[in-house]
Amino acid sequence: MKRSHKIKRFIPFYLMMIPSLLYLFINNYIPMAGLIIAFKSVNYRVGIINSPWVGFKNFEFLFKTKDAWTITRNTIAYNAAFIILGTVIAIAVAILLNEITKRIVKNVYQTVILLPYLISIIVVSYIVLAFLSYDTGYINNQLFSAFGKDPISWYNEPDYWPFILIFVYIWKHFGYSCIIYYATVVGFDKGYYEAAVIDGANRWQTITKVTLPMLTPTIVTLTLMNIGRIFYSDFGLFYQVPLNSGPLQNVTQTIDTYVYRGLIQLNDVGMSSAAGFYQSVVGFVLVLLANMIVSKISKDNALF
């Protein structure tokens, strides 16, 4: 009697949640169950449910190709470079920003370095094209011609692209992580700094002995979360910025671009669903592992 009365009081809340839960069910949970298509030979005419099971055949095909190794290597290696360089640069800039005394200029810098983060990756592709285009790009036509250097056909030369992609990624994202670190540094108790100065510490010593140690939990947490996402890549960065150029694929193909090409361009559902399954499952394990380590280090920063 009392219990049913209690539940009744909450009925409006349950009703409120219905649309959102329904959306999550469709948008997120059905595709999770849909991962089973990696073990099927999909035939749209008979529907997904009635398509025949093929066991691990799709995976056998995938892992027999050279592609499986290439996309795994590229995805992980690029992410590793992004994490290491991105973190170092973001922390350095955040500490520098914190040391600047004039409030107004500080705000201007903060505004400007976040700008690339807000622009779509498509517009970024145009900016990269404006620099690298063979006929009209800034580098070939203004920079190289001024020094009498021969133009380079950037979109056909894979050797340059690891550097280009890393540069573009850092350019677009360092402001974002910098602002997170900066917000943390600003929140530190000023008393520690005053005490350090009274003890005779110079600027470098306060940075290495006070700021960095206090920043460590944030650094560890953000880095581990990035490691948890090391199997995922920014599709636009690897697909659109190199203009989907064939000769570059060996250094620009990641799991995400591979899945897209397989599904939409080559219409090879088997192969791309196997690659997608591989990404989802390994990605899940990595997120769980990363979070387990975070919660060991500092319980407050763990996701769960």
Added chain:
Amino acid sequence: MFRHNKGFQVAANIIMILLSLICILPFVLLISASLTEESTLLRYGYSFWPTQVNLDAYRFLLRDSSTITRGYLITIFVTVVGTLSNMVLTVLLAYPLSRPDLPGRNAFSFIVFFTMLFNGGLVPSYIMWTQYFNIKNTIWALIVPYLMLNAFYVIMMRTYFTTNIPNEIIEAARIDSAGELRILVTVVLPMSLPMIATLGLMVGLLYWNNWTNGLYFLTDTKLFSIQNILNRMLRDAQFIASGMAGEQAAELAASLPTTGIRMAVAVLGALPIMIIYPFFQKYFVKGITIGAVKG
């Protein structure tokens, strides 16, 4: 705080100015390219300073081509409708989850949270949306998949409700026998405007910049948002002429000053954000820091 402060400040400012230039100059190159006359571009390439300012590219885009205008309208529609629906769904889920005594609260929270850890990826969801919901080549393709609810923002919203709306206020409204939905709309929401503005801005940005939904689900170019048009023009600059009717269309397409025009389209795609961003900078920064660092 330290001696020799002046030299250090100068050095720190020089480094920050250099970094700021690295962030700004690429946009200058883009804008300058869009303002330079075609023959100059073909002869000397893109440069940071237009030798002669020339508005031909913009004149063409805004006067002669219906493609850009339609793309803009579609982007605006999708951004407004998408952001509003996202906020409604977020609040309707986050508010019940913030009620401490809701039976099953933890289980529901887990359902939301789990979507951040695990997902089915592109292939199953593409097949579901296209085969079972027939979303291909409809405007809903740009609004509904992926973007309409974000678990991370639900959790941020829930935390805001729990920590910033005192339970006594809600209880008081309940004693006045107001319905729960009414309490949410008239009491809780007005107190949550800063958070809603922050999240709404982040979601709006996601919708404005989204191009993948159009790439996956649209082949009908009439539904292209501004980002989809840009995406198509990267490889096919003449695409911009496709929106024009009449017999001169083909002729015009062939003689189109595409080198400058494509840069002008890119400027138009980024401009609204670059214009509103400085005014809302505070909210963007809050939106970024709020979720990343707890406490």
